[in-house]
Amino acid sequence: MSDTEPADATHPFAALLGFEITECSDGNSIAVLPFHPKLDNPNKVIHGGAIYSLADTGMGAAVFSLLEKDETCATIEIKMTYLSPGGNADLLCESMVLKKGRRVAMVESGVYSDGKLIAKASGSFAIFSS
Numbered sequence: 001m002s003d004t005e006p007a008d009a010t011h012p013f014a015a016l017l018g019f020e021i022t023e024c025s026d027g028n029s030i031a032v033l034p035f036h037p038k039l040d041n042p043n044k045v046i047h048g049g050a051i052y053s054l055a056d057t058g059m060g061a062a063v064f065s066l067l068e069k070d071e072t073c074a075t076i077e078i079k080m081t082y083l084s085p086g087g088n089a090d091l092l093c094e095s096m097v098l099k100k101g102r103r104v105a106m107v108e109s110g111v112y113s114d115g116k117l118i119a120k121a122s123g124s125f126a127i128f129s130s
Contacts, residue, residue, distance in 0.1 A: 014057055017050060019091075021061045027097035029065065031058035033088050046086035051111055055080065058095035059107040065127045066100050070130045073105065078123035089114045103127050125126035 014020065019033035033039075033046075033054045041047040044123055063073045095109040104124055111119040 004015060010056065013053070016052060019054055019057065021058070023080050024065050026039040027062055027066050027100065029058050029061035029068055029093075030097045031061065031095070032090060033093070035088055037088075040088075043085070044115075045088070046079075046091065050080055051082070051086060051091065051119050051129045052078070052080050052121070054091055054093045055095070055109040055111055055119065056123070058093040058109050059121065059123050060125065062095040063100070063106055063127070066105070067127065072128050072130065073125045074128070075127050076104070078125040081120045082118070083120065084085045084116065084118050086111075086113045086118050091118075100127075 008125050018036060019031055021029055022083060023030040031054055033050065039046050039050045056078055059074060067073060092112045094107050095107060098106045098108060103126065105127060107123050110117055110122040
């Protein structure tokens with residue numbers, strides 16, 4: 001994400017959910033999702049879909065940080081493991097590219113609530129030339 005463009009211009013879905021990429025370089029990213037009750041499921045904890053979306057976007061940002069100017073990426077698949085409920089706290093997602101090839105990158109994320117690991121994700125992302 002560019003420092004000169006607002007989040008909603010570069011990633012409207014992230015803006016809709018309220019999260020942002022706070023760090024993104026060298027195959028790593030940090031994404032933050034501030035707690036909001038509208039993100040809760042009926043059990044009054046953050047919905048798994050919000051956690052998944054945070055990890056997906058964090059992993060995409062990590063890959064994006066390694067791409068050439070004429071390249072873009074898209075999610076191929078993600079495996080998400082939920083370890084415990086998110087509760088009612090801000091979420092932090094740390095993502096790291098494990099391997100970037102010419103056409104596919106392998107990435108993993110950890111999602112934290114109040115410093116506690118609540119979910120792990122691993123995914124593969126396609127790399128395309130424009």
